[in-house]
Amino acid sequence: MFNESIEEFRHSVVRNFEPHDHPSNCHLLTDFHVEHNINLPGVTISPSIQVHLPGAKSAFICPISIDEKCSNRTAHLYANALASILTFSTGRRVVAPRDRYYNRAALNEENCLALAILHPVLTAGPGYVSPRLTQEDINSYIASSNNLISKLRTxxxxxxxxxxxxxxxxxxxxxxxxxxxxxxxxxxxxxxxxxxxxxxxxPKIKHPKEKDWERTAKENEQFSELLKAYKAARGGNxxxxxxxxxxxxxxxxxxxxxxxxxxxxxxxxxxxxxxxxxxxxxxxxxxxxxxxxxxxxxxxxxxxxxxxxxxxxxxxxxxxxxxxxxxxxxxxxxxxxxxxxxxxxxxxxxxxxxxxxxxxxxxxxxxxxxxxxxx
Structure with missing residues (x-):
């Protein structure tokens, strides 16, 4: 449930969790290629692992290292919220695995293939998405993501x-x-x-004669019921x-x-x-x-x-x-x-x-x- 991801990304109350001296790990799948580490508040996104799929499709898997107080058992929930934020700030497709099986630092070839089929990207042909980013795009994505995450914290x-x-x-x-x-x-x-x-x-919208009607309604019970019906009908959102x-x-x-x-x-x-x-x-x-x-x-x-x-x-x-x-x-x-x-x-x-x-x-x-x- 996304409510769990909202809570995991920013806790509503202080939680007790098992202490660890190393970051939690998970992965994101994007429709663009990340060439260098991206440092965002509380998390580091590593360069993409490109997996070539049949036809003109590929998958781009980005390992992430979560430096904040996040248990490795719930890192996928954190990643799910982060994926939504990155999609919003960049306008590009970003998704995260839905279970904790892949909450690990390193993936073998079988793991990469299993993740790749979750988010194949068409890189050529009708409706293709270009995985290449200009430096201007990269700088813009990092700045907007940093600003958004920082504001969501405060x-x-x-x-x-x-x-x-x-x-x-x-x-x-x-x-x-x-x-x-x-x-x-x-x-x-x-x-x-x-x-x-x-x-x-x-908006508060009133008929210019509504005060007159209210005075009449005090003396006329049937008119009072009619006025109540009118107010209910006009009371839309x-x-x-x-x-x-x-x-x-x-x-x-x-x-x-x-x-x-x-x-x-x-x-x-x-x-x-x-x-x-x-x-x-x-x-x-x-x-x-x-x-x-x-x-x-x-x-x-x-x-x-x-x-x-x-x-x-x-x-x-x-x-x-x-x-x-x-x-x-x-x-x-x-x-x-x-x-x-x-x-x-x-x-x-x-x-x-x-x-x-x-x-x-x-x-x-x-x-x-x-x-x-x-x-």
Whole structure:
């Protein structure tokens, strides 16, 4: 259960455990190759062990050494929480073994194969993931992971649980996208909603004549019952409105360009680094038929944000997939949905999955950074 991982990563109370004079060990599986040790608060990630699998698939196994007070019997729970945090901070797939059999420093060939089949990575062909990282990416991943872990250590435990639950939703979204696009989209929107309901207060909306009605209700019993029914009917949670406001407050459309690299950017970076690795980045060209946030009106942006919440509701209540034509975005921010209404062509814009995840990661991170430290 992920609740155990939340507790293991940061204990709610001081625990008694068997003392040991050496770190606890476990492993992570990533969709990228780690070339050098990565030091994060309380844990060291060692370089990847690459396991070649049939076809164009490989697995990347990273041994981790946990320096904190963590028993070797529960190191896999710690690793599971760490995997969710790293997925959230990097936007890449990171998973951990679900049992303690592999809580050891060294793995033999049989162990490596057994772990490899838990997380095979397609490294070539349609839908492939590039395991190569630029130095810019590596530096960004380390900095964001360090900042997030440090902040999660200092906020109140109640806020820590809220943050970890939202982080887990992003993790589940990213690692399940290849299996079911609708589920991944739902989980991404759900992560934003989970925090929005805590960060944005429910609006208090009253009819301008409500005080007059309350005076009338004191003298008229039937009217009093009608007024009670009206208040019950209007007393919704305004979830879509709070979801939309949370995005507008913590990840407005004006900064979307800074949150999300172009879908072709990784290929350009890899080729550029092979030819002339000077650290600069070549921007990807804009497609002829793609739109940027600056090219849409404020109303169209708000409609696209609200539509993403509607897609989440359609999936969870009716099992309907989002209207996207391609799960892997070719355009930067939106997919254009062309429809005909009474013979008249109409184009609507839906947020790409990648943009939803970028918004979730940035907005939730900003919310976490606003939380006060534990007293």
């Amino acid at each position: 906020i109140s435990y109640e806020h820590y649980i809220m943050a970890m639950q939202a982080i887990r939703l992003v993790n589940l979204s990213i690692i399940n996208k290849r299996q079911d696009f609708g589920l991944a989209y739902f989980l991404g929107v759900g992560a934003i909603e989970a925090v929005a309901t805590n960060a944005i207060k429910r 305004y979830l879509k409105e709070r979801y939309t406001k949370f995005i507008n407050d913590f990840a407005p459309s004006e900064i979307w360009k800074t949150l999300l690299p172009h879908p072709k950017q990784d290929r350009i970076d890899i080729l550029k680094n092979l030819i002339n690795p000077d650290g600069s980045r070549y921007p990807a060209d804009k497609l002829w038929n793609e739109f940027t946030p600056e090219e849409l009106s404020s109303s169209e942006i708000q409609q696209a944000i609200q539509a993403s919440y509607d897609h989440r509701c359609d999936f969870v209540h009716n099992g309907e997939q989002p209207p996207h034509k391609d799960p892997n975005a070719r355009s930067h921010f939106f997919q254009n949905i062309d429809e005909y209404s009474k013979g008249v062509p109409r184009t609507t814009f839906v947020l790409n999955y990648e943009l939803i995840i970028a918004i979730a990661r940035h907005a939730i991170s900003r919310w976490i950074q606003t939380l006060p430290g534990e007293e």
